[in-house]
Amino acid sequence: MSVEEALEYIKLHQQGVLQSDLWKALSIDSRKCSRIVAKLLKDELITREMESVAGIRTYRLYYSPRSNSRRFESLIAINLFEPCAGCIEECTPRHCAKLSEWIFAIAIGNGEGTQLSNSSLAVQ
Numbered sequence: 001m002s003v004e005e006a007l008e009y010i011k012l013h014q015q016g017v018l019q020s021d022l023w024k025a026l027s028i029d030s031r032k033c034s035r036i037v038a039k040l041l042k043d044e045l046i047t048r049e050m051e052s053v054a055g056i057r058t059y060r061l062y063y064s065p066r067s068n069s070r071r072f073e074s075l076i077a078i079n080l081f082e083p084c085a086g087c088i089e090e091c092t093p094r095h096c097a098k099l100s101e102w103i104f105a106i107a108i109g110n111g112e113g114t115q116l117s118n119s120s121l122a123v124q
């Protein structure tokens, strides 16, 4: 049973899944289930709420879709949005000033407050 399969199972239950039911449904032991849940929580793919069932403490797990800000995380470097995303200009990456400046800003580690303007920098 993989983390992905556990996530799919949780996704299917909009009312949430009790952790004490999850490991039984997935035919894994509770320790392995705890490790999978910890991974999903760490990756912010699920949330949980404490719940008591027949006097036994467990958690109800909910699928938590990534927010838009996280979805585009890979397109952002040092607070600068990758210039090619959504670009409709004639493309010659080797001579693109916007791309060169973005790469330069990352290379010098000074993205904040950097202004994108025409530049003679070229992608090597």
Ligand code: SF4
Binding pocket: 083, 084, 085, 087, 088, 089, 090, 091, 092, 093, 096, 097, 098, 099
């Ligand atoms: S390399 Fe320059 S022109 Fe090409 S898509 Fe990226 S930003 Fe646009």
